Amino acid sequence: PYTGTLQTMRLDASLRDGTAQGRVKKIHGIIIRVNNSGPFKVGRDANNLDVCADRNRTIILGDPYPLYTGDLPIGFDDRWGTDARVMIVQDKAMPLTVVALMPEVSIS
Numbered sequence: 001p002y003t004g005t006l007q008t009m010r011l012d013a014s015l016r017d018g019t020a021q022g023r024v025k026k027i028h029g030i031i032i033r034v035n036n037s038g039p040f041k042v043g044r045d046a047n048n049l050d051v052c053a054d055r056n057r058t059i060i061l062g063d064p065y066p067l068y069t070g071d072l073p074i075g076f077d078d079r080w081g082t083d084a085r086v087m088i089v090q091d092k093a094m095p096l097t098v099v100a101l102m103p104e105v106s107i108s
Contacts, residue, residue, distance in 0.1 A: 004090040005046075006098060011084035011105060020107050027078040029104040030086060036067040038094025044078050045087055067095065080108070 011027070013020040032042065032052065039053035052074055059065065078084065084105065090096040 001093070004096065006088040008086045008101065010082070011103065013105070013107065015107070022082055023107055024080050024082060025084045025105055025107045026080045027076045027084050027086065027103045027105050030074050030076045031100075031102040032072045032074060032088070032098060033070070033100040033102070034072065035069050035097040035099050037069070037096045037098075038065055038067060038090075038092060040094075040096050041089040041091070042074060042076075043087055044076070044085065046089070048077060049087065049089055050074075050077075065094065076103070 011020065011025060027044075030042070039051055041049035042052045043049035052072060053068075076086075084103075086101060086103065088096075088098060
């Protein structure tokens with residue numbers, strides 16, 4: 001068994017008056033685009049992870065877990081700070097291919 005962990009770099013954005021690096025920001029929500037993936041965990045750090053799965057799927061006992069391809073909108077429990085990072089963890093024996101991360105961010 002092994003655990004796959006994805007930790008994004010600090011969030012940056014071009015602003016009219018410079019960069020978002022060093023400014024206080026907060027991630028309110030995130031859309032994660034995946035390809036043929038099972039459930040995984042997402043959060044701001046290893047101590048604050050929530051399970052993320054396609055909740056509209058019907059799982060039939062005895063059948064293989066149905067993999068999901070598409071966009072998963074997620075409410076994100078972030079705090080105001082200069083980091084604004086996202087952590088994704090796959091600790092199950094399931095595939096996970098992250099194609100894109102699209103955060104909704106407020107910058108002060």
